[in-house]
Amino acid sequence: MxxxxxxxxxxxxxxxxxxxxxxxxxxxxxxxxxxxxxxxxxxxxxxxxxxxxxxxxxxxxxxxxxxxxxxxxxxxxxxxxxxxxxxxxxxxxxxxxxxxxxxxxxxxxxxxxxxxxxxxxxxxxxxxxxxxxxxxxxxxxxxxxxxxxxxxxxxxxxxxxxxxxxxxxxxxxxxxxxxxxxxxxxxxxxxxxxxxxxxxxxxxxxxxxxxxxxxxxxxxxxxxxxxxxxxxxxxxxxxxxxxxxxxxxxxxxxxxxxRDWPVPESPPAETVVDDLRVLSMLSAPNGARIAGPDFDPFYVGSGGYGYTWFRDDAEIARFLLDADEALDVDLDDWHRRSAAFYVRSQRADGSWPHRVWPGDETLAPGWANARLAAGDDTDYQADQTASVVAFLARYLRARDPADPGRIEDAIDRAVDSVDGTLADDGLPVACQNAWEDGHGRFVHTAATFLHAYAAVARAPVDADLRERARAQADAVLAGLDRLWTGEHYAVRERDGDLDERVDSGSLALAGALREYDAVADLDAATVDRLVTHVETTLSALERETEAVSGLVRYEGDEWRTGPQDGEKVWTVSTAWGANAAAELGSLLAERGDDPADAFRRSRDLLAELTPGGSLVRGNGYLPEQRFDDGTPDSATPLGWPHALRLATVAHLASEGELAR
Incomplete structure (x- = not known):
C-alpha cells in the first residue's frame, strides 16, 4: 500500500x-x-x-x-x-x-x-x-x-x-x-x-x-x-x-x-476446509502467521495487522493441535514448524517479544516491548509468553518431536519468565491486556498463566519442573479469588480496585480450568463459579440486531464503533464463547454433571459463525468485527477466530454434540 x-x-x-x-x-x-x-x-x-x-x-x-x-x-x-x-x-x-x-x-x-x-x-x-x-x-x-x-x-x-x-x-x-x-x-x-x-x-x-x-x-x-x-x-x-x-x-x-491443507475424509462441517485454507494462507513458510491481511499499514485506524503476535499465533497453534487430535487431519508439519519457530525466537530471558515480522522473524514495530528497553512490565504482555508455554507443553505431550530436549529447555526458561511476572498473591503483575488497550492485573492473563502451568505439569518434562508448575498453578487458582465478584470474575484489578466489567477474554478460564482438572481435581465450588461466570459473561456480552448476533469484546468497548451506539460484535469473542461453552460442557460431563445447557450455548454461538450465520461471509471468512447493520470491519479474514471455530467444531464433533 x-x-x-x-x-x-x-x-x-x-x-x-x-x-x-x-x-x-x-x-x-x-x-x-x-x-x-x-x-x-x-x-x-x-x-x-x-x-x-x-x-x-x-x-x-x-x-x-x-x-x-x-x-x-x-x-x-x-x-x-x-x-x-x-x-x-x-x-x-x-x-x-x-x-x-x-x-x-x-x-x-x-x-x-x-x-x-x-x-x-x-x-x-x-x-x-x-x-x-x-x-x-x-x-x-x-x-x-x-x-x-x-x-x-x-x-x-x-x-x-x-x-x-x-x-x-x-x-x-x-x-x-x-x-x-x-x-x-x-x-x-x-x-x-x-x-x-x-x-x-x-x-x-x-x-x-x-x-x-x-x-x-x-x-x-x-x-x-x-x-x-x-x-x-x-x-x-x-x-x-x-x-x-x-x-x-x-x-x-x-x-x-x-493445496497444502488437509481435507478430512468425512468433515463434520464445511468450515473445516475454510479454516485450514485461511490459516495456511496467513502463514509464512517458517510457520509464523500474520494476524490477518494488513489492511492498515499506515496505522490510520489501528496498529496494523501484518505481524506475528506470539499470543495469537500460539493460541492458533494450540487450537490446531486440538483439532488435529479430534479430526485426524495430519497437521504434523504445521505443529513442527510452529514449535521450531517459538524455540528460535525465544529471548534470552525466556520471554517472547510483542510482535515480529513473520517472514524473517525480526522485531516488528510494537508498543509492548518493555523487556527490550528500560522500563517495568507495565508495557509488556505477559500472556504472550504463557500462551507459547501452553502450546509447547501440549505439543511435547501429544506428539513425538525430533528435538524434545530443545523444547523442554525452552519451556523451562519460559516458566522462569512467567514466574517472574507472577506476584505473591497468585495474580500476574500489572501489565498490558490481550486487547492491548489497558493496563492492570487481568483475569485473562491469569487464565493463560493457569493454562500454561497446568500444561507443563502434564508434560513429559523433568519432575522438578512439573512439580514447580503444579505448585504455581495452585497459586494462580487461589489468586483468582481476588477477582471474584460473586457473579463473575472481574476483568482486572488496578491499583487495588476491581474493574467489575465483563470481558470475553475471561472465557479463557474454561479451557484453563479443564487443563488444571487433569492434574488436580477441581473442587465443586470452583466448578460452580466457572458455570456461573460463563453463563453471566455470555449473557452480558450478547448483542443482537436485525443483521447480526454474537458477543461484543467487553462492556464499554468503544474501539472503531463508528456511528453506532454501543459495542460492535467481534467474531473472536463469539468464537471464544462457543469454545468456552464446549470446554465447560466437557468438564461437566467428565465430572458426571449435566452438560446439555453448555453444549447448547456452544452450538447457538457457533451457528452465527458457520454458513447461514450472521458473522460469516459467503466465502467462509470471518471478519474481525461487524457493525450492528451487518457491515464487516477490520482484518478479514482474521486467523484467531478461524482457529477457534475449527477447534470448536472438532470439539463438538468428538463429543457427539455438533448437531442436535
Whole structure:
C-alpha cells in the first residue's frame, strides 16, 4: 500500500460512517495465497498484494481489468473451486461473461480469463497493473521485454507476462502533487499529457492491451529479488507459467496439486476446509502467521495487522493441535514448524517479544516491548509468553518431536519468565491486556498463566519442573479469588480496585480450568463459579440486531464503533464463547454433571459463525468485527477466530454434540 493509494481511498470514502478512510479494506473479495505471497482478488476481479509482511516485497499496489471498453467494476459472483485455493470470479458483461480464475503458487500469481457466450469477435484484455516494488511509488521504472514487462526499484523486481501477444504497453503517470492535495480521487488507467519523455517510463503503473486466443488469455505476475533471481531466470519462470496455465482446467489442476491443507475424509462441517485454507494462507513458510491481511499499514485506524503476535499465533497453534487430535487431519508439519519457530525466537530471558515480522522473524514495530528497553512490565504482555508455554507443553505431550530436549529447555526458561511476572498473591503483575488497550492485573492473563502451568505439569518434562508448575498453578487458582465478584470474575484489578466489567477474554478460564482438572481435581465450588461466570459473561456480552448476533469484546468497548451506539460484535469473542461453552460442557460431563445447557450455548454461538450465520461471509471468512447493520470491519479474514471455530467444531464433533 502506497501513500498515493491511501490518499485516493481517503478521498473516495471521506464522510462514510462505517469505514475508516485511507485503509485498504479486505472485507470484500477473496484471497489466493501460497508460501510467502498473499494476493487479494476483490469481487471486481482486481488484484492487490498483501505479501509484504510475509515476503518483504511490495508487489501489486493497484489494478483493474476489463475487455475492450468495458471494465470489471461491478461486484461479481466469487467462490473457491472445491477444496483448492483457486478463486473464481464471474463477470457479467453485455451479452456474455468472463470467467476469471486466480491461483497463487509461491511468488507467482496466475490469472486466467475465459470468455463465455456471445463475446466480441476479437476480444482484447485491458490490464492495468500498478507495481510498488519495496513499497515504493517513486524512483521506479519498467522495462518491456518479449512477452513480459519488468518493474523495479533496487532489490525488488516485479514481472507481468501474458500467454498471447503482448500488444500496446503504456506507462501510467502517477498522481502529480496538485492531484495529491486536491479534493478529488484519481481514476486509473488514464490518459495524461507527458511533459517529459521519461514520465511514462519512470513508473511501475502499466496499462497492457492483450488479445484473447481461442476465447482465453493467461496473465502471470512474479515477485522477485535481484540477489536471488536473475532477470533471465525470472523471465523464464514467467514464460513457463503462462505456458503451463494456458487453460482453465490446467489452472484448476495446479490448484489441486498446490493445496497444502488437509481435507478430512468425512468433515463434520464445511468450515473445516475454510479454516485450514485461511490459516495456511496467513502463514509464512517458517510457520509464523500474520494476524490477518494488513489492511492498515499506515496505522490510520489501528496498529496494523501484518505481524506475528506470539499470543495469537500460539493460541492458533494450540487450537490446531486440538483439532488435529479430534479430526485426524495430519497437521504434523504445521505443529513442527510452529514449535521450531517459538524455540528460535525465544529471548534470552525466556520471554517472547510483542510482535515480529513473520517472514524473517525480526522485531516488528510494537508498543509492548518493555523487556527490550528500560522500563517495568507495565508495557509488556505477559500472556504472550504463557500462551507459547501452553502450546509447547501440549505439543511435547501429544506428539513425538525430533528435538524434545530443545523444547523442554525452552519451556523451562519460559516458566522462569512467567514466574517472574507472577506476584505473591497468585495474580500476574500489572501489565498490558490481550486487547492491548489497558493496563492492570487481568483475569485473562491469569487464565493463560493457569493454562500454561497446568500444561507443563502434564508434560513429559523433568519432575522438578512439573512439580514447580503444579505448585504455581495452585497459586494462580487461589489468586483468582481476588477477582471474584460473586457473579463473575472481574476483568482486572488496578491499583487495588476491581474493574467489575465483563470481558470475553475471561472465557479463557474454561479451557484453563479443564487443563488444571487433569492434574488436580477441581473442587465443586470452583466448578460452580466457572458455570456461573460463563453463563453471566455470555449473557452480558450478547448483542443482537436485525443483521447480526454474537458477543461484543467487553462492556464499554468503544474501539472503531463508528456511528453506532454501543459495542460492535467481534467474531473472536463469539468464537471464544462457543469454545468456552464446549470446554465447560466437557468438564461437566467428565465430572458426571449435566452438560446439555453448555453444549447448547456452544452450538447457538457457533451457528452465527458457520454458513447461514450472521458473522460469516459467503466465502467462509470471518471478519474481525461487524457493525450492528451487518457491515464487516477490520482484518478479514482474521486467523484467531478461524482457529477457534475449527477447534470448536472438532470439539463438538468428538463429543457427539455438533448437531442436535
Amino acid at each position: 502506497t501513500m498515493r493509494t491511501a490518499l485516493n481511498d481517503f478521498k473516495r470514502r471521506r464522510g462514510d460512517d462505517d469505514v475508516v478512510p485511507g485503509e485498504l479494506r479486505t472485507t470484500t473479495g477473496t484471497f489466493a495465497g501460497d508460501g510467502d505471497r498473499l494476493v487479494h482478488v476483490d469481487d471486481d476481479g482486481s488484484l492487490r498484494d498483501y505479501s509484504y509482511p510475509l515476503a518483504g516485497l511490495g508487489g501489486i499496489d493497484r489494478s483493474r481489468f476489463g475487455v475492450g471498453e468495458a471494465w470489471f467494476d461491478a461486484g461479481a459472483d466469487q467462490r473457491y473451486l472445491a477444496d483448492t485455493g483457486v478463486v473464481e470470479t464471474v463477470h457479467e458483461l453485455d451479452g456474455y461473461r468472463v470467467r476469471q480464475r486466480d491461483l497463487t503458487a509461491g511468488r507467482l500469481h496466475v490469472t486466467r480469463f475465459d470468455c463465455e457466450g456471445d463475446a466480441p469477435a476479437a476480444p482484447v484484455l485491458r490490464a492495468y497493473v500498478g507495481f510498488a516494488p519495496e513499497g515504493r511509488e517513486s524512483q521506479i521504472s519498467h522495462l518491456v521485454h518479449d512477452g513480459a514487462v519488468e518493474a523495479y526499484h533496487r532489490r525488488e523486481h516485479d514481472y507481468v507476462g501474458v500467454s498471447t501477444e503482448l500488444g500496446d504497453v503504456r506507462g501510467q503517470v502517477p498522481e502529480r502533487f496538485p492531484e495529491l492535495v486536491g479534493d478529488d480521487p484519481v481514476a486509473f488507467p488514464r490518459e495524461t499529457e507527458t511533459q517529459r519523455y521519461e514520465d511514462a517510463v519512470m513508473t511501475g503503473d502499466l496499462l497492457l492491451s492483450v488479445p484473447f486466443e481461442d476465447g482465453g488469455v493467461t496473465l502471470v505476475t512474479l515477485l522477485a529479488e535481484r540477489d536471488e533471481t536473475t532477470r533471465e531466470a525470472a523471465l523464464a519462470r514467467v514464460g513457463d507459467a503462462v505456458e503451463r496455465h494456458d487453460s482453465a482446467s490446467a489452472l484448476e489442476r495446479a490448484g489441486e496439486r498446490q
